[in-house]
Amino acid sequence: MNWLEKIFPRTNTDTGKTPPIPRAFAAQTGETAAIKPTRPLIECEQNLTVEQLKRFAPLRDLDEQTLTNLPHVMALYPRDATVFIRGQSSDAVYYLMAGQLQMQPDSEDSYQVKESTGLAALPLNSGKSFGATAMALTEVSILKISADLNRLWTHQRQENLSCIELVDLELPEEISNQHFFNSFAHAYRENRLRLPSLPNVAFKLQRAMLQDIGIHDAVEIIQVEPAIVAKLIQVANCPLYATTVAINNCHDAVNRIGLDATRNLVLSISIKQLFNSKDRELLKGMQKLWKNSLYVSSLCFVLAQECSDIPPEDALLAGLICDIGAIPLLHFAEQFPEHYPDLAELETAFPYLRGPVGYLVLHTLGFSANLCNIPNLAEDWHHDSGDCLGIADIVILAKLHSYFGNQQARDLPYINSVPAYAKISEGKLDPDFSLAILRKAHDRIDAVMRLLS
Incomplete structure (x- = not known):
């Protein structure tokens, strides 16, 4: 028996x-x-x-x-x-x-x-x-x-995140005994990793907005970087924001987009510069990582627009940073060009580094605690933030959706069994178990990706 x-x-x-x-x-x-x-x-x-x-x-x-x-x-x-x-x-x-x-x-x-x-x-x-x-x-x-x-489960995760320390990384068995990954884990534990830094404009704007600045002050900071000004004007004139009146200067662009949204867009535009490497092979990994992050962030933008009161620019930024923890690993590999594993093996470690290393990166860059926890929660399919759809729920749904059609999807939960999905109203799922709103918003997703690419 x-x-x-x-x-x-x-x-x-x-x-x-x-x-x-x-x-x-x-x-x-x-x-x-x-x-x-x-x-x-x-x-x-x-x-x-x-x-x-x-x-x-x-x-x-x-x-x-x-x-x-x-x-x-x-x-x-x-x-x-x-x-x-x-x-x-x-x-x-x-x-x-x-x-x-x-x-x-x-x-x-x-x-x-x-x-x-x-x-x-x-x-x-x-x-x-x-x-x-x-x-x-x-x-x-x-x-x-x-x-x-x-x-x-959510309470335990939140307790763990609130007292996060630099401890040993839990790497998969197949790579845990490799010298390269052990060296990386030791550098992380000793807080000796080379961490990315924000471009000066993004850093200054982020700090200044803690002082409750106005549009004029924000424009003074932004306009020293012509590439960001041009991108903001492009965003302000795109179908996502545009009225019948075209905009051709930074002040009007910030006024139309809004201060908080401008800050998050400037951060989002600047983050692209972090996904870079002088090593040709590692650059391919950075570009792939950026492309995936861009797709997830675009899904987040549209989901926030359609399903919540969360500003879509907030969701866009959250989607862009969910995999930022992989950047220090690629930078670490760049320091040892003759000894780092191949790109496929490096990517094997990404899921195990995303949370703890991503938290460290964002905390160092001065992001809010809410955003610092996004890398930890992005693939926590069982996370339940409460009755209302939160920014972490948006990222979880977008991340899960981004795997649809890929081989990894075989080991993932169906979207209808995820707590975040239970907060989406009826009629959002189509016959392919995909969020129908994202299928219908394909053009908008492409437009968001083009703006940041």
């Missing part, structure tokens, strides 16, 4: 008979609201071991005491059962322990989740409502975790 059979014996302990199996789930011919979830055959509180719970994300990253005290229930459903229904309220986070599920989001297509696969290690749902309808293709056992899970 395996552990699952111990949890769910094959007979009903009250009657000694095999529990009745509900009728199969009827074909979806009507509205989802008309369908009712199937009652589980058995549902009971359990005390799974820490090792069993750590099979799942983000449970595997919670501390042992939190896991031990986290309430959880096991439920057994028959084949053809409707486990939960898209759009209905959720009071728990669901995981597939055994069996196979068919998931139907707000889309013509569906996908399957099978036990012991990468998808089965991820939550089936998140947020206050289900993002898809789950139907049992076989008899399935479901682990239900208290809805406090996302809140606990």
Whole structure:
């Protein structure tokens, strides 16, 4: 008898008979609201071991005491059962322990989740409502975790970020023993990395705006850099901002765009200069990194416009800096032209450096605490900032969307199971599990990318 059979014996302990199996789930011919979830055959509180719970994300990253005290229930459903229904309220986070599920989001297509696969290690749902309808293709056992899970995970992450220190980097096993990466980790820990610095105009404007300056003062700082002035005028006249009156000077451009938006645009324009290298091979890596950051930032801009009250320029800047932690690694490699690994191997380390090194870079550059944490949160798919869509949620959705169609997407959660997506209103997902608003805004995304490229 395996552990699952111990949890769910094959007979009903009250009657000694095999529990009745509900009728199969009827074909979806009507509205989802008309369908009712199937009652589980058995549902009971359990005390799974820490090792069993750590099979799942983000449970595997919670501390042992939190896991031990986290309430959880096991439920057994028959084949053809409707486990939960898209759009209905959720009071728990669901995981597939055994069996196979068919998931139907707000889309013509569906996908399957099978036990012991990468998808089965991820939550089936998140947020206050289900993002898809789950139907049992076989008899399935479901682990239900208290809805406090996302809140606990986010709280633990915030505590870790608020007391961040320069500690050993956790590098993947395949590179952790290499001298180059060990040297980089040591330089990081000793705070001896060569960190990028902002161009003078961006630095002065950022500092000056802490003193509540006006448009005239901002223009005085900006106009010493003709390239930035030209770019701001171009932005002010683009379809994203333009009225019928054309602008041809810095003052009018700043006035139209707004002071806060101007600061973030100047920072965004200046950040491009950080993605540079004298080494030809490393320059390719920098350019690829910039292109990816530019795409994510453009997605952020449009998502902020369409789905939130967040200024799109704020979201644009947040998207640009989410991978800034990779720059010091490429700069470090530039110091050892004969010894650094090939570009593909360097890129393998990016996900592990993005958070801690990115935080260090942005903190050194004087960015706000809110933006300094973006590299840590950009690929934290289980982050839940609360009821309202926040800037970190925008970056998470844009980052996840940026992987669509790539090989990496196979190991990522479906967008309908991400807490950030639960804060987006209905009708935003198209048949390819892509955010429909981003598909429709393709021209605007291209326009934003052209402005900063």
